Amino acid sequence: MLTSMADTGSEQQFESVFQRSPRKRRAKPALSRDRIVGGTIALLDRDGASALTMRKVAAELEVHATSLYWHVERREDLVDLAVDEILAGAASALPGPDVPWDVAVKATARRFYMALTEHTWAAEFAGSRPLLGPNAITLSRRIVEAIQGSGADEEGQAVVIRAVSNQILGAATSAVAMRVAKSGHSQGHEGAVSAAVAKADALAVENTYFDQALDLILAGAEARPRG
Numbered sequence: 001m002l003t004s005m006a007d008t009g010s011e012q013q014f015e016s017v018f019q020r021s022p023r024k025r026r027a028k029p030a031l032s033r034d035r036i037v038g039g040t041i042a043l044l045d046r047d048g049a050s051a052l053t054m055r056k057v058a059a060e061l062e063v064h065a066t067s068l069y070w071h072v073e074r075r076e077d078l079v080d081l082a083v084d085e086i087l088a089g090a091a092s093a094l095p096g097p098d099v100p101w102d103v104a105v106k107a108t109a110r111r112f113y114m115a116l117t118e119h120t121w122a123a124e125f126a127g128s129r130p131l132l133g134p135n136a137i138t139l140s141r142r143i144v145e146a147i148q149g150s151g152a153d154e155e156g157q158a159v160v161i162r163a164v165s166n167q168i169l170g171a172a173t174s175a176v177a178m179r180v181a182k183s184g185h186s187q188g189h190e191g192a193v194s195a196a197v198a199k200a201d202a203l204a205v206e207n208t209y210f211d212q213a214l215d216l217i218l219a220g221a222e223a224r225p226r227g
Contacts, residue, residue, distance in 0.1 A: 084133025104146035116172035123172035
């Protein structure tokens with residue numbers, strides 16, 4: 001669930017690294033949050049989600065683990081910071097306010113989806129953690145603002161927001177899962193997929209039709225009775 005999208009403007013009860021002010025030191029620290037995020041992403045890209053520990057990130061940065069704990073309190077902080085960092089590019093160039101609402105939703109949703117699938121670990125983490133970082137919130141708010149301009153009533157807006165959120169995360173999660181499975185099983189995997197599902201189902205799992213699925217969601221929003 002893209003919590004920041006579904007619950008934009010509501011009170012957040014989920015404790016997050018983004019809600020804590022960075023600690024300050026008198027002397028200039030050798031380690032910074034930016035460096036920690038870079039090292040975390042490098043480790044994840046090379047070794048995968050299962051390899052992420054505070055100790056391994058410290059080793060990646062060639063520092064003692066205690067230095068790392070000054071900046072982040074736990075492994076989940078590393079997850080949240082890394083996922084939000086890979087969303088930075090997607091959040092940096094969003095459709096302007098003059099773009100039609102449905103075009104803005106599709107363009108922003110695709111940027112969100114592409115960012116999550118660029119790193120195989122990102123969608124996995126996004127499915128288990130609320131996305132509360134500034135880049136995730138920027139993307140989510142643009143989608144929410146666009147849907148609010150659709151003319152739908154509040155209930156209709158909530159339904160569309162939830163459907164788009166589920167499409168982004170569900171499509172990203174299944175796409176990277178299929179990618180990982182293929183890389184690990186090659187020909188054996190291909191045979192298993194062919195035996196288990198029809199061609200159309202396999203294409204859906206691969207998320208070949210991401211844009212078309214969004215079109216169905218937005219067409220449903222247009223067809224929904226107003227008021």
